[in-house]
Amino acid sequence: MSVESQLLRFTTAGSVDDGKSTLIGRLLYEAKSVYEDQLASVQNSSVNRSTGPIDFSLLTDGLRAEREQGITIDVAYRYAATPRRKFIIADTPGHEQYTRNMATGASTADLAIVLIDARKGVLVQSRRHAFITSLLGIRYVAVAVNKMDLVDFREDVFNKIQAEFLAYANSVGLKNVAFFPISALEGDNITESSPRTPWYKGPPLLDHLESVDLVEARNFTDLRFPVQYVNRPTLDFRGFTGQLASGILRPGQTVMTLPSGRITKVKSLPSYDGDLAEAFPPMSVTVCLEDEVDVSRGDMIVDPNHVPHVSRRFAAKLVWMHETPGEAERDYLLKHTSQTVRAQISRIRHRIDINTLAEQPANKLELNEIASIQVETRRPLFFDSYQQNRITGAFILIDPISNATVAAGMIEESTAESLEPLKLGSLEFTGETEATVTPAERYARAGHYPATVWLTARQDLAMLLERKLFDLGCQVHVLADDRESHLLPELARVLNSAGLIAICSIAAPDPVEAERAAALAGENRFLLIDPQTLPVRDEEASEVIMKQLEDRSVLRRKERFEIGEGI
Amino acid sequence: MEPHILSHLRALEAESIHILREVVAEFANPVMLYSVGKDSSVMLRLAQKAFFPAKIPFSVLHVDTGYKFKEMYEFRDNLVKELGLNLIVHTNQEALDAGTNPFKLGTQKCCALLKTRALLDALAAGGYDAAFGGARRDEEKSRAKERIYSFRDKFGQWDPKNQRPELWNVYNAKIEKGETIRVFPISNWTELDIWSYIEVEKIPIVPLYFAKEREMLVRGNNVIPLEHNYPIQIGEKPEMVKVRMRSLGCTYCTGAIRSDAETLPQLMDELVQFKRSERENRIIDHDTEGSMEIKKREGYF
Numbered sequence: 001m002s003v004e005s006q007l008l009r010f011t012t013a014g015s016v017d018d019g020k021s022t023l024i025g026r027l028l029y030e031a032k033s034v035y036e037d038q039l040a041s042v043q044n045s046s047v048n049r050s051t052g053p054i055d056f057s058l059l060t061d062g063l064r065a066e067r068e069q070g071i072t073i074d075v076a077y078r079y080a081a082t083p084r085r086k087f088i089i090a091d092t093p094g095h096e097q098y099t100r101n102m103a104t105g106a107s108t109a110d111l112a113i114v115l116i117d118a119r120k121g122v123l124v125q126s127r128r129h130a131f132i133t134s135l136l137g138i139r140y141v142a143v144a145v146n147k148m149d150l151v152d153f154r155e156d157v158f159n160k161i162q163a164e165f166l167a168y169a170n171s172v173g174l175k176n177v178a179f180f181p182i183s184a185l186e187g188d189n190i191t192e193s194s195p196r197t198p199w200y201k202g203p204p205l206l207d208h209l210e211s212v213d214l215v216e217a218r219n220f221t222d223l224r225f226p227v228q229y230v231n232r233p234t235l236d237f238r239g240f241t242g243q244l245a246s247g248i249l250r251p252g253q254t255v256m257t258l259p260s261g262r263i264t265k266v267k268s269l270p271s272y273d274g275d276l277a278e279a280f281p282p283m284s285v286t287v288c289l290e291d292e293v294d295v296s297r298g299d300m301i302v303d304p305n306h307v308p309h310v311s312r313r314f315a316a317k318l319v320w321m322h323e324t325p326g327e328a329e330r331d332y333l334l335k336h337t338s339q340t341v342r343a344q345i346s347r348i349r350h351r352i353d354i355n356t357l358a359e360q361p362a363n364k365l366e367l368n369e370i371a372s373i374q375v376e377t378r379r380p381l382f383f384d385s386y387q388q389n390r391i392t393g394a395f396i397l398i399d400p401i402s403n404a405t406v407a408a409g410m411i412e413e414s415t416a417e418s419l420e421p422l423k424l425g426s427l428e429f430t431g432e433t434e435a436t437v438t439p440a441e442r443y444a445r446a447g448h449y450p451a452t453v454w455l456t457a458r459q460d461l462a463m464l465l466e467r468k469l470f471d472l473g474c475q476v477h478v479l480a481d482d483r484e485s486h487l488l489p490e491l492a493r494v495l496n497s498a499g500l501i502a503i504c505s506i507a508a509p510d511p512v513e514a515e516r517a518a519a520l521a522g523e524n525r526f527l528l529i530d531p532q533t534l535p536v537r538d539e540e541a542s543e544v545i546m547k548q549l550e551d552r553s554v555l556r557r558k559e560r561f562e563i564g565e566g567i
Numbered sequence: 568m569e570p571h572i573l574s575h576l577r578a579l580e581a582e583s584i585h586i587l588r589e590v591v592a593e594f595a596n597p598v599m600l601y602s603v604g605k606d607s608s609v610m611l612r613l614a615q616k617a618f619f620p621a622k623i624p625f626s627v628l629h630v631d632t633g634y635k636f637k638e639m640y641e642f643r644d645n646l647v648k649e650l651g652l653n654l655i656v657h658t659n660q661e662a663l664d665a666g667t668n669p670f671k672l673g674t675q676k677c678c679a680l681l682k683t684r685a686l687l688d689a690l691a692a693g694g695y696d697a698a699f700g701g702a703r704r705d706e707e708k709s710r711a712k713e714r715i716y717s718f719r720d721k722f723g724q725w726d727p728k729n730q731r732p733e734l735w736n737v738y739n740a741k742i743e744k745g746e747t748i749r750v751f752p753i754s755n756w757t758e759l760d761i762w763s764y765i766e767v768e769k770i771p772i773v774p775l776y777f778a779k780e781r782e783m784l785v786r787g788n789n790v791i792p793l794e795h796n797y798p799i800q801i802g803e804k805p806e807m808v809k810v811r812m813r814s815l816g817c818t819y820c821t822g823a824i825r826s827d828a829e830t831l832p833q834l835m836d837e838l839v840q841f842k843r844s845e846r847e848n849r850i851i852d853h854d855t856e857g858s859m860e861i862k863k864r865e866g867y868f
Contacts (some may be wrong), residue, residue, distance in 0.1 A: 007575035076711040104733060396739065403739070405739045
């Protein structure tokens, strides 16, 4: 094995008796990763479930309980190496109740091998494996159609399975699916093309594992550096340590720190082996910044031109992993990159039947169930959708009483607003993407997001709110009612485009105009104040509105969030 | 543009450093178990890298059975000086004074007292909430299912059926007072990875790993070191044999292997040729099928 070989992490999914352990045992054996004494211990074992001289599956079944039951019950990690690649294999059980383990094994995998018994074809379990593979964002799928020796290596059997699986794979959004007609027991198409499948023109399985593209799968564009630990050995050294989730870091590069929104530059990337000229994922590095910026664990260093979502609310898919059911409006701890916050499942939107993909209503989540949920956290997270970023889009839930890890979450495509182009008479305002000053830069300078506050019949309150926001350092402007031109929504939008908080103070309710303003500002950036529920006193009312702006993450004054926080 | 891909060794290094930092950031009082072996040497280098330019921000704990090789003690003491480590040595002196040794009590009981008991006592005495260990999943079958963060109850025990699921690189560090987490930053390294890294990084290791003519007792297939007055039977005679140690433990229970590998490249060549796994010369794993699993349940690393 050369020092320059690459690392491929893959997982295996198969039902009981698909021959998964045998396949892994065979791969280890062929990659010469089995030692003689281990082989001898297998040969001496009182159990041999295979018909051949060596039961390869015994090489991988570790614990006593499962050796007795003959079922793999927990994720086991195996290692194999060829001159081109080193493999970390997450051997996960395919048994019905162990969705949790499969998700665990899949979470770090670049590729999944899905085993299908050639005699049985695509079963419910195979679909389930495909779904979890897609859910956990695995990029490559290798379908090993096993036990081809038991169907006389028939091409039509293989083709039928291939067509059926592919149709399902497409429906769950899996790409890069390859198929292999194999016999794990007899070694066909594992390391060498089998003479018994002359109709199969593809590579043997091991070849495929050695050659799938690992560079393409990485995101080098959107810088995400979650700060793990601040290294301060002396007064004049402050290094922010962490593992790059995505993007590239170079000295001199302009970066933004979140949640402060400060813009600064990378001063250096010091390391034990000397200063680095650049860092890329998944490197663990230390970053020194040009300016004295207040950054601590849980903060994130990002690309100011491609900022992540900053929010306390998001939609996610959840795999429930504990015997105690998951419920909405219960307190959990949520760990996301290097940040742990209090969180609640604010709503269970629906449960997903992993066999049929049907969406079903649910009040709680049982072990091994997968659901679409809404999450609310006490402090804002900096995240991307899991589809875009497997690190900044992933989180776990921890039960604050038992300390158990109860769920794994994948943040979904954010519902962030995409703004309609604005036309005002003959004037047309360009979309933000074409502007030279980006919203991120405005955000960085202003310290808040733009927003439109829609306030009915509270003129004094509008003025008080403007004063309070201004004193907080916000850029804010009150737009008074204009009953003639009906341009309030558009004017607010122009202020928003400039990064301002617009307070629209209108005399009487006007739902049509409010709706237009909401569409123009974007749903997340529009605050419709209900006069019925607002306190009568302006002072109290202004506090309520400020709190709502914080909840929407429009204001992200850290000190305001952290009061009484503590975990 | 250079292709941005890490070699497998650098990818493993990055993963391990992430784990080391995560523990230091989240636990109040972590400690690193230090066995003086090659894996421990790699762990220390990883810790140096993780916290550079600072010194390693935790103590290292050597659970000393009293039966280690002389060269190990010398190596340890030099390294401690060189790296400025805060070394804590813990020995179950009571058991040693009572004459505990494998000949009298058998290997299982001897290990239980001098290693497992001593380790649990040392962890309790130091009030450590997290302890780094250099165990690797490729070492032994029951280790293959070990988590990176391995939860231990108030008695230091491991329950293989009740481990926390571990996803991505998001580790659950929540514990109650008295409970601990054993952390295995080099879980995903293989023996060959360790040696490759030692070579690339020029990491110092105990010379016992290299072949040399040494005075040994040859008994059947076993080549036994004679330190600590190994009991020689009537008719047996020590002889000079060119041997090295593939893994380091107590002299009584660490068999040597015949070898000509005097340098790292030779050693790695030998390893690639090897057909026997590295713990094979450890007498303790062989007592009964699944004996490592039993030890781990009781609190052994």
